Amino acid sequence: MSAITWKDRLAGQMDPDWEAEIDQFEAQVELRKQGKLEDKVFAETRLRRGVYGQRYDNGERFDGFATRQLPFADVPTKGPETLWDAPGMTRIKVPYGGVSPQQLEVLSDLAEEYSDEILHVTTRQDYQLHFVHIEDTPDLMRRLAAVGITTREACGNSVRNVTACPLSGVCKTESFDVSPYARALMEFLLGHPDVQDFGRKFKPAFSGCEQEACGLVQLHDAGFIARVKDGKRGFKVVVGGGLGAVPHQAHVLSEFTAVEDFLVEIQAVARVFARLGEKKNRNRARIKFLIAELGIEEFKRLVVEEIKTVPPDPRHTEFLEDLPVTGGAAPRPPQRLDGGAKPPGFDVWHETNVSSQRQEGYAVVTINLPLGDLTSRQGRALADIAREYVGDNIRTSVEQNMLLRFVSEADLPALYSALDVVGLAIPGAGTIVDVTSCPGTDTCKLGIAASRGLAAELRTRLATKSASLDDAVKNMRIKISGCFNSCGQHHIADIGFYGNSRGIDGRRVPHFQVILGGQSRENAAQYGMAMGSVPSKAAPEVVDALTEGYVQGREKGETFQEWIGRLGKRNVRGIIQPFMKVPAYDAQPGFYTDWSDAREFTIGDLGIGECAGEIVSLFGIEVMKAESQVFDAQCSLEEGDYEAAEDHAYRSMLSAARALVRMEYIDVTEDPSEIVTQWKTRFFDTERFFDRFAKGKFGQYLLDWHAKPVPSGDRANAARRVEEAQLFIEASHGCEARLAAEQAALEVPAGA
């Protein structure tokens, strides 16, 4: 049989630019394979095309007893520390999360042929496929391009997916449908020469209104909120938001930018960012750092100046004459739901998963995807269902669900039954059961704890008692990240968690930091604060204690956030405190493994001698002081005493640094300068403090602060400093864990 290829089969069916670009990528894959393209160059090339490294792509895996080499055959790598053969993740960017049934079918095929039959929806409306081999990626891209989807600039230092409120076009509170503008922005910036030279990624988002959460524009690099002024459409434009390790709220760039001016304005923003943004230190390279440094007023001035220098481009306004069509017409006429008999389970599902549209007689149906996952088979079934009931009106949401829009209300019972057959009629969308989670240790290189494992456990537990939950609890949101990078958006949940770890008697124990008081409404206008770390296995009980405490203690009409605020951090900490203790290994070994994992979560259990044991305990005692100081800092912050918060934060960093120094130099004094000098010489300059990914990022926080330890008294600065201190302490724990592991490795007898 002749060896037909996808390249032949799909020739001419793609956008010619995309086609050429994929051919070029395929050639680069071949060159890299032959060793003719440098590691770093190839890494940037593939990342720009959405081809990402995954956990274990360095060829090493901890199997529960020891770290083993995975016997991959080929030597070349596809980037620093990324083996050629190791399968990775492919991110597929879909502007505003809108897909057609045909696109959904292709995505399903690709998951089946190249991945593990799972389509994963991300918190930024992307799709991700995992365990994909790089040799398969050019064909995968061709098959997507043939249905109008690109992976281009889905990763790397580029303009990432353009997200938008999934209700745009059907929402009751929006000013107008933002989706055509989101698509126009995506098309304008994709591959644009002015966005190729960023020091870091750039994430835009659109929202139809200010008050709801859907767009989450406050946590994006650039956000566009629809506004109508004097009958003219435009946007309130905000810049410099972001979660990441230290969250920033966005600043207002313009209260109103008319739609004909918004592309030129964002182009000017891109040019300023490309020109002045940090390039070398990727940890300070997001636009939020540039804006924090310049101040928003100066940044605004630069953008206004820049607009004058942007060469005229018909594309700035051309799109307005022919606004891209987003979502086709509804295939079914609007019709009210009658009072007839409903299938079993319909009412419960209807209550949480169906909302009415602005358009009379139509409804939006949310498909609750557990942890954002659906199978290829479900994808195909959903395509059929969409064709019958809603046409092209499928969207993904930042809560990792899918939405069917323009469902004629009379069709709801039949639609429910069709979804139910393929397991897609899970109720509880948008309730506490609908836990959001990033991939965490499952597939992410950066993950520390099993965010998906915890999310699945919480889903199961909460679903079983869902019926008995108080309504106020039902409406709460839980979001989980596997590490301090906030892909799970833990800062904007009622209850947020991020993964970390603690050393207990020479073993590592997976933990989650509890983040409370965040808010996703008003486009994520309030970020939560860290309350303390609990062992991973105790996290579900913490959820129980907090929700029960809230139900019993709340005042009439009080939201969870208001209750947390009224209680104050010290009292809230009192609720969490009983769960913070880790039981002895012999009593409950389960605490020393993570959710959905049989392996013991440890790197320090190999032949630890007394010496190493002593080091661990000494560090443990010292670092406790740092933990309590950073907690004081949070309390001061809450009480509005910003100077005190900054001072406590600084002192907590010093204590953590001292804890590390004391492991080697027991006589170090309490003098800040001596601590910093000793710590810098021993741990920072030697790079022992550096972890593989963040490098010197967290260490730099202490050096910056120590260089100028004068409190500003400013709320935003104080909040940032407290976050930085928390991260510095985390990094100190990480440093100690690495040292303990090295020590342990030294003490394993030869030949073991």
Next chain:
Amino acid sequence: MNPIRLSVKFAAIEAPEPLDAAIPLFHRFMQQGLVEGLLIDVADYQHVPQGPGILLVGHDIDYGVDETGFVAIRKRQDGVSAADQFRDVLRMALGALQAMEADAEFRASFDPGQLRVAVMDRLHAPNTDEGAAVVESELAPVFAELFGTDAKITRTDRDDARAPVTLEIAVAGIDAEAVLAKLPPGSVPRIPYAAPQSDWDITAEELKELRDSGSDLLLIDVREQSEFDTVNLGGQLVPLGTLDLEIPELAKDAHLVVHCKAGGRGAEAVKQLRKAGFENAWNLRGGILAWIDRIDSSLPRY
């Protein structure tokens, strides 16, 4: 035709309950190298309704257990024909089935005589009459060679032209050992004798030594009557399910050796016995198969 992926799924006779049990099982597969393939990680998809359950993801093969069966998905076989890929993945899947059976903790059974073969490649094997005909023409001779001409082959993908070409095969009274013997050799010994199955294992060689020395030991066979009838070592038949009834009848200080087919049930039995206070109870690692392979090859394998 060289498809990009090809899978074999055995129907569950008794699915693991809960499915969770497959997580440590798959970790043991990786830790001890009990199955073929370059294995990367375990993925838990239990939260997905009708999803893949628990997957052991590898570089060249994925293994998976869900409520309906056990699947092995062969991948990255550039230039290898569908027939050879099928032989390969079938051997890997049957090997994994034996490793499961030999596992002391894992309780589940799958039927190698009820299998479903799917070819996941829409370019070379689209689900059209022509595409399916190509798949059938390439695989039918292999099926006949391995399963005989009585095997019933049904195409089960006709309701959805977008699904992979899928063939269901029913083989009455399949002899998995005989099938394995016809397949090309793999990279992992079929029965993982080397791996410990309980804390109280003895090897076939040790058992032989004990018996030869005339030591006063009681051999207990915890298999079922039909297995006992096929081949036995002259032990006392006490099927695992009835062991608790038998325990009061046994002398606490007796020297006991239990065995089953491959060591899994034996490990469970020895655990129960030790718990009940028998301090001199042992499990024959690898079961009667280990005895046959290493000590007495005149006995029939089954």
